[in-house]
Amino acid sequence: MAPGLTDSSQQRWLLTLLMLVILALSLAPSLRLLMEALGDLTQGSESPLWRVLQAESTWRALTRSLYTSGLGMLIALILGSLFAFVITLTDIRGKACLVFCFMLPMMIPPQVTALSWLQLFGPASPLLKSIGMAPPLGSPQPLYSAEGIALLLGIQSAPLVFLALRTSLLSLPRELIEAARISGARQVEVWGQIILPVTRSGLIAGAAMAFISSLGNFGIPAMLGIPAGYYVLPTLIYQRMASFGTGVLAEMASLSLLIGVLALAGVALQQAWMKRSRFGLVGHSGRAHDFSLERWRGGVTALLVALLLVILVAPLAALVVSSLVPAMGVPLSWETATLNAYHEVIGRQGATWRAVSNSLWLAGCAAVVLMLCSLPLAYRLQRLPRRWQNLALSAIELPYALPGVVLAVACILLFVRPIPLVNVALYGTLGLIFVAYLARFLVVCLKPVAAGLAQLDPSLEEAAQLAGAGPWRRLGGIVLPLVAPALFAGGLLVFLLAVNELTVSALLWSAGNETLGVLIFNLDEGGESVLASAVAVLVVLMVAALMLCLSLLAPRLPKGVVPWQG
Amino acid sequence: MAGLTIERVTKRFGEQSAVDSLSLDIAPGEFVALLGPSGCGKTTMLRMLAGFESLSEGEIRLGGRTLASREHHMPPEQRNMAMVFQSYALWPHMSVADNVGYPLKLRRLDGETYRRRVAQALALVGLATYAERPPQELSGGQRQRVALARCLVTDPDVVLLDEPLANLDRHLRAAMEESFRDFHRRTQATLVYVTHDQSEAMALADRIAVMREGRLAQWATPETLYRQPRTAWVASFIGQGSLLDVAAGRPGQRLEEATLMHGLAAAPAERTQPVLVRPEHVTVHPDALSPQSLRGRVESVTFRGERYELHLRLESGEALLAYHHTALGEGQQVALILREGWCLEPET
Numbered sequence: 001m002a003p004g005l006t007d008s009s010q011q012r013w014l015l016t017l018l019m020l021v022i023l024a025l026s027l028a029p030s031l032r033l034l035m036e037a038l039g040d041l042t043q044g045s046e047s048p049l050w051r052v053l054q055a056e057s058t059w060r061a062l063t064r065s066l067y068t069s070g071l072g073m074l075i076a077l078i079l080g081s082l083f084a085f086v087i088t089l090t091d092i093r094g095k096a097c098l099v100f101c102f103m104l105p106m107m108i109p110p111q112v113t114a115l116s117w118l119q120l121f122g123p124a125s126p127l128l129k130s131i132g133m134a135p136p137l138g139s140p141q142p143l144y145s146a147e148g149i150a151l152l153l154g155i156q157s158a159p160l161v162f163l164a165l166r167t168s169l170l171s172l173p174r175e176l177i178e179a180a181r182i183s184g185a186r187q188v189e190v191w192g193q194i195i196l197p198v199t200r201s202g203l204i205a206g207a208a209m210a211f212i213s214s215l216g217n218f219g220i221p222a223m224l225g226i227p228a229g230y231y232v233l234p235t236l237i238y239q240r241m242a243s244f245g246t247g248v249l250a251e252m253a254s255l256s257l258l259i260g261v262l263a264l265a266g267v268a269l270q271q272a273w274m275k276r277s278r279f280g281l282v283g284h285s286g287r288a289h290d291f292s293l294e295r296w297r298g299g300v301t302a303l304l305v306a307l308l309l310v311i312l313v314a315p316l317a318a319l320v321v322s323s324l325v326p327a328m329g330v331p332l333s334w335e336t337a338t339l340n341a342y343h344e345v346i347g348r349q350g351a352t353w354r355a356v357s358n359s360l361w362l363a364g365c366a367a368v369v370l371m372l373c374s375l376p377l378a379y380r381l382q383r384l385p386r387r388w389q390n391l392a393l394s395a396i397e398l399p400y401a402l403p404g405v406v407l408a409v410a411c412i413l414l415f416v417r418p419i420p421l422v423n424v425a426l427y428g429t430l431g432l433i434f435v436a437y438l439a440r441f442l443v444v445c446l447k448p449v450a451a452g453l454a455q456l457d458p459s460l461e462e463a464a465q466l467a468g469a470g471p472w473r474r475l476g477g478i479v480l481p482l483v484a485p486a487l488f489a490g491g492l493l494v495f496l497l498a499v500n501e502l503t504v505s506a507l508l509w510s511a512g513n514e515t516l517g518v519l520i521f522n523l524d525e526g527g528e529s530v531l532a533s534a535v536a537v538l539v540v541l542m543v544a545a546l547m548l549c550l551s552l553l554a555p556r557l558p559k560g561v562v563p564w565q566g
Numbered sequence: 567m568a569g570l571t572i573e574r575v576t577k578r579f580g581e582q583s584a585v586d587s588l589s590l591d592i593a594p595g596e597f598v599a600l601l602g603p604s605g606c607g608k609t610t611m612l613r614m615l616a617g618f619e620s621l622s623e624g625e626i627r628l629g630g631r632t633l634a635s636r637e638h639h640m641p642p643e644q645r646n647m648a649m650v651f652q653s654y655a656l657w658p659h660m661s662v663a664d665n666v667g668y669p670l671k672l673r674r675l676d677g678e679t680y681r682r683r684v685a686q687a688l689a690l691v692g693l694a695t696y697a698e699r700p701p702q703e704l705s706g707g708q709r710q711r712v713a714l715a716r717c718l719v720t721d722p723d724v725v726l727l728d729e730p731l732a733n734l735d736r737h738l739r740a741a742m743e744e745s746f747r748d749f750h751r752r753t754q755a756t757l758v759y760v761t762h763d764q765s766e767a768m769a770l771a772d773r774i775a776v777m778r779e780g781r782l783a784q785w786a787t788p789e790t791l792y793r794q795p796r797t798a799w800v801a802s803f804i805g806q807g808s809l810l811d812v813a814a815g816r817p818g819q820r821l822e823e824a825t826l827m828h829g830l831a832a833a834p835a836e837r838t839q840p841v842l843v844r845p846e847h848v849t850v851h852p853d854a855l856s857p858q859s860l861r862g863r864v865e866s867v868t869f870r871g872e873r874y875e876l877h878l879r880l881e882s883g884e885a886l887l888a889y890h891h892t893a894l895g896e897g898q899q900v901a902l903i904l905r906e907g908w909c910l911e912p913e914t
Contacts, residue, residue, distance in 0.1 A: 173655065179656075179657075181617075182645070183668055183720070184646075184672040186643055197657075
């Protein structure tokens with residue numbers, strides 16, 4: 001046998017083994033959850049699933065979940081489509097800047113969004129106090145309501161609608177619009193009769209994504225709903241777990257199954273719709289059209305900027321103001337301004353700093369490990385038949401598509417007892433959170449790498465093969481350098497998401513093992529809003545810096561890796 | 567019906583001139599082709615006619631109306647033109663009949679008139695039975711015919727066609743050429759047709775504007791372009807032929823056999839006039855090597871079905887293309903008679 005052949009078959013087996021291990025690890029939590037939820041069905045009406053389905057609290061939480069997510073989706077649809085249409089189709093100025101600002105809310109963790117809006121409204125708002133507009137003491141916080149939750153869910157998921165619609169607008173061939181115009185259609189008619197119907201699929205896909213993401217959101221309903229006793233499905237699970245511990249695991253598994261099924265049904269529905277309304281579009285795409293706004297330009301620009309001021313700048317300003325006052329309720333002035341909160345966060349080696357360093361370690365290690373796995377995994381996946389490839393990708397995507405609470409409950413189920421054979425107990429350690437992060441964010445790192453590999457001309461590798469490079473040599477010397485930017489971007493995205501993660505860690509943390517997301521949540525719950533604001537300000541700065549890094553990397557990446565760049 | 571006037575139109579993209587001071591006078595109902603290699607500015611010119619691009623200099627007029635100038639730009643939707651796109655540009659969310667009827671809807675037509683005109687247009691392109699299909703289910707040639715039907719439904723002043731046959735295979739092209747000719751005969755509309763394929767342009771157009779690097783190289787009927795090309799570049803772009811230097815004639819003159827043969831026999835220094843000789847004007851005598859006739863050697867032979875194409879090398883070293891009814895051996899010496907030639911302008 002030729003040496004090259006043994007080399008390549010050896011590589012093939014190793015990579016296949018790696019792929020199978022990763023697939024098993026991706027599927028294990030969901031399967032364990034399914035077993036737990038359906039396992040005791042033989043008990044009839046006493047089985048956990050049956051009990052959960054009969055409980056009034058389940059249906060109340062479900063209705064509230066659907067209400068807040070549905071309303072949030074509508075808000076996201078209005079905001080997202082307004083920005084997508086104006087920015088993609090018109091000759092408005094400063095597009096790149098508008099896009100960056102509009103995308104920022106998606107990357108800011110939900111607990112920070114919730115905190116910043118809480119600082120903006122209500123009688124204790126330091127910002128309102130400082131400008132003398134605070135409502136009288138004792139008046140209710142308007143955000144502690146279903147509509148408050150829906151508003152923030154809408155703002156948080158509006159970028160998803162924006163992205164989906166923008167993508168389909170950019171792939172709209174220019175000829176379709178030109179053909180309508182030369183047929184005599186005015187701009188309004190072109191918009192209503194050609195553009196809107198053709199890009200309908202993008203709009204629906206975006207709306208479905210906004211709905212699913214709102215359904216699984218934990219940070220916003222937790223910070224706005226729990227104080228008002230308004231529980232949606234994810235916060236109901238959290239509250240039960242916090243009150244009763246692992247004793248109610250079986251019931252929680254059933255509840256998780258309910259949200260999981262809802263979310264996956266949403267995904268399936270969205271994909272079916274996409275398929276049904278996908279037209280084979282022929283022609284030159286890339287830049288759909290420039291509608292000239294002419295005398296409306298000033299007005300439209302002012303509208304977009306005003307919206308950005310309300311949904312982004314005002315809450316962040318409130319957050320900054322809150323982090324600079326000595327205590328809640330004190331107005332900010334030159335005399336009262338203090339950096340004490342920041343000293344507390346960075347300077348003291350207390351719980352705050354411990355949480356920050358825990359999160360940095362977790363996110364950093366997850367990013368490195370996933371980067372190491374992604375290239376061989378994507379390389380092997382690319383060589384699978386199309387059908388198997390799609391199945392494998394679905395399995396890897398599952399832990400990310402499921403709401404975080406579901407994954408957390410599944411991970412508890414999987415690791416609540418020490419792992420057999422090696423006898424290592426992960427439950428109650430950082431290790432459990434780490435494993436959950438690996439499962440959840442693998443697909444985030446894998447997608448850019450797979451996109452980069454798909455773009456690679458196979459002849460590049462074939463040329464190296466003819467020149468005498470063995471399979472490992474080719475992987476390291478040809479493929480790796482070419483997809484390195486995508487790999488790095490994937491790692492950066494994982495870090496960005498993991499460092500701010502709240503939903504999974506909210507259920508998995510234990511004393512001494514707090515994460516940054518849990519920290520903000522706990523500080524706010526404990527009434528330490530000033531300290532929470534300071535941490536949140538630092539988080540926003542870090543997010544913006546990481547986004548900027550990704551933007552700088554963008555020219556060397558496959559299209560679509562950096563979400564806010566078209 | 568109104569004539570289309572293009573007057574010293576220039577389009578600059580940054581420093582680059584895509585179209586440079588182009589002037590054409592197109593008669594009402596004329597079928598005109600803009601012909602040239604890719605990047606010659608023909609598509610830019612068409613898009614300026616449609617109103618998708620603005621003008622840097624010059625003016626476009628339709629009848630008495632100014633469509634576009636440097637200061638004035640009438641939007642495409644007000645020009646009463648129609649266009650067939652290379653990619654057909656059929657709206658995927660509308661049926662074939664809706665696609666065809668859309669321009670009528672925009673003109674606020676409905677009811678019986680609307681249905682009748684859509685049916686007429688579809689019948690004209692032979693697609694009456696496909697009215698309710700979505701365009702994705704149609705073949706390339708059928709899609710092209712839907713696009714044509716969409717053009718003729720409103721009686722436009724001018725129909726623009728942007729390389730409409732580029733995406734079709736060879737057999738379909740011949741059939742579609744016939745549809746275009748038929749379409750022109752029935753509608754009597756002014757047609758401007760952009761193509762890089764000279765045989766397509768020659769077969770269809772009343773007059774052809776040959777463009778090169780944004781400028782007009784020649785503006786003439788297909789026959790004139792073939793028989794009397796202005797420059798060597800146009801001659802080489804249209805049809806086949808050879809360029810020989812001759813000591814006779816002046817640019818724009820036709821040379822008879824005697825003058826041409828005499829001019830070819832002159833000393834090399836005196837032969838300064840470039841002359842185009844079409845292969846059908848070359849007579850090849852494989853065996854009669856008389857001392858008066860021009861001599862050449864066969865370099866290669868290509869079989870073309872109805873005849874053989876001979877690539878010859880003259881004693882002067884110049885190449886000559888000729889047709890012959892039988893195959894000749896490579897390297898064979900032949901006697902040649904050149905029956906006529908056309909004197910070209912020297913290349914600037």
